[in-house]
Amino acid sequence: MFSNMLKHSRVALMILLKEPTGKKVTEHLEVSPTRIREITLHHSAQIEGKTTTVRHMWELDSPKDQNFEPIVRLDSLIDLIELFQND
Numbered sequence: 637m638f639s640n641m642l643k644h645s646r647v648a649l650m651i652l653l654k655e656p657t658g659k660k661v662t663e664h665l666e667v668s669p670t671r672i673r674e675i676t677l678h679h680s681a682q683i684e685g686k687t688t689t690v691r692h693m694w695e696l697d698s699p700k701d702q703n704f705e706p707i708v709r710l711d712s713l714i715d716l717i718e719l720f721q722n723d
Contacts, residue, residue, distance in 0.1 A: 638692070647696050647697070648711055649717060651693070651694040652693055658694040665696075667696060670695050673692065673693045674693075675691055675693050677688060695714070696716065697713075698710065698712050
């Protein structure tokens, strides 16, 4: 069962953004994201009570889909982002 879940999982690089456009991340990695997703974070604290924060996630999916083994999908994702390794 676990191997089946792993086979159908998504392989992606995900970076939580400080600003909604992801422009700095895109420029630094020299690759465009697959998507920039809005996420809602719910917090609960004794003093402040319940709060909600909206943030954005820069996401780059592996170019290989679920028809490939997870390690192959991971390798192809690494190939995409290797560009910035020498910075």
